[in-house]
Amino acid sequence: MLPGEVRAMHELSICNAIASTAVKHAEGRPVTQVKVQIGHLRQVVPDALQFSWEVVSSTTDLKDAQLVIEQVPAVVECLDCGATTVLDLAILACGACDGFDVKLLSGEELLVVSIDLVDA
Amino acid sequence: MGRFHLHADGTDHVHELDPDAGHHQDHDHPHPDAGKTPEVGDHSGYLETGQTRITILENLLSENDRVADDNGRRLAAAGVRAVNLMSSPGAGKTTLLRKTLERMGDVVRIGVLEGDIATSLDADQLQGAGATAISVVNTSAGFGGECHLDAVMVRSGMERLPLPELDLLIIENVGNLVCPAEFRVGEDARAMVFAVTEGEEKPLKYPVMFRAADVVVVNKIDLLPHLDFDVDLFLSNLKAVNPRAHIIMASARSGEGVEEWCAWLAAQGELEPTPSQV
Structure with missing residues (x-):
């Protein structure tokens, strides 16, 4: 399998999960927007997720629903120096003192935040 | 946040x-x-007129995780410890698994759950090596082949295994460094096989997988004399993304490190120590 295929399928799996969550909560009502939060540490490529959404949503009741992706930066709190820093790389180190003893505050989100429905 | x-x-x-x-x-x-x-x-x-917003705040993997928890409870009830074995394609999972079965298969009752995209080639390699039972889950349903095992696939694979007759279940995931790390399947521990032919930078490129591993088996070290692979650089990259992983230097081909790997496996379930055989 080519690396590109693996990646696309990764986003496709995630889109299937987004779609089933949205359909469950919509209870048959038309959906216009699905908003998700994806943490930077999740290795999700937003463009690939949007493309996958076109494929997945077209086969479901969600074909008119727009996917809105909120990306959440990876933020760590250093347990040595106490600094809170945003990661540029996926290396879990403090941006202030380079220490590795850090607590992850955000960046692992994989969340359906909300759906917008057309009022009956 | x-x-x-x-x-x-x-x-x-x-x-x-x-x-x-x-x-x-x-x-x-x-x-x-x-x-x-x-x-x-x-x-x-901003909402357009005539629309209603429903706040959901639901984790995308919550359904998978619910099934994974069920799997974990069923395994625990049967007294089976489960290890999720992950790697990129060709890193040597199946060879390591065959050596593992040969070494400890007649002491510890091992079940193998094989995830493969469309074939049973890996399972065929393991036949006769010492597994108590092997279950193959082809992941070629849906969009032409999933790249990982999820909790539902593992549940169906478990249904074809005699759990009460097993001590240890090794779940050989689909070879892939991206997706398997996202999907818990009900395992007690996660093991990753990394081949030195893959390059020192891989922990930085695939941090989700390397972070998820409880143990990293650094495989194919018999090839080191022929490679430019910088072991120290790799280990420092690995430590940067996962400081707590147990590291085992091994060659499934030559057998080096296999004993240490088997000891790690045995320790997961407080299984009987493996007598020296090979």
Whole structure:
């Protein structure tokens, strides 16, 4: 399998999960927007997720629903120096003192935040 | 942020009772900070007339994790410890597994759950090596082949295994460094096989997988004399993304490190120590 295929399928799996969550909560009502939060540490490529959404949503009741992706930066709190820093790389180190003893505050989100429905 | 968070063990909370929860999901009121905050350019929060927004805040993997928890409970009830074995394609999972079965298969009752995209080639390699039972889960359903095992696939594979007759279940995931790390399947521990032919930078490129591993088997070290692979650089990259992983230097081909790997496996379930055989 080519690396590109693996990646696309990764986003496709995630889109299937987004779609089933949205359909469950919509209870048959038309959906216009699905908003998700994806943490930077999740290795999700937003463009690939949007493309996958076109494929997945077209086969479901969600074909008119727009996917809105909120990306959440990876933020760590250093347990040595106490600094809170945003990661540029996926290396879990403090941006202030380079220490590795850090607590992850955000960046692992994989969340359906909300759906917008057309009022009956 | 702050109204939900994930723990290192993969569990998550959603604080739905937080009075501020959902604030930024429904901007249907004038925003006093308009013009000051960087979020002001995001108009996805504004609702058109005649629409209703439902706040969900549901983890995308919650359904998978629910089934994974069920799998874990069923395995625990049967007294089986489960290890999820992951790697990129060709890193040597199946060869290591065959050596593992040969070494400890007649002492520890081992079941193997094989995830493969469309074939049973890996399972064929393991026949006769000492497994108590082998179950193959082809992941070629749906969109032409999933790239990982999820909890539902593992559940169906478990149904074809005699769990009460097993001590240890090794779940050989689909070869892939991206997806398997996202999907818990009910395992007690996660093992990763990394081949030195893959390059020192891989922990930095695939941090989710390397972070998820409890143990990293650094495989194919018999090839080191022929490679430019910098072991120290790799180990420091690995430590940067996962400081707590146990590291075993091994060659499934020559057998080096296999004993240490088997001891690690045995320790997972407080299984009987493996007598020296090979």
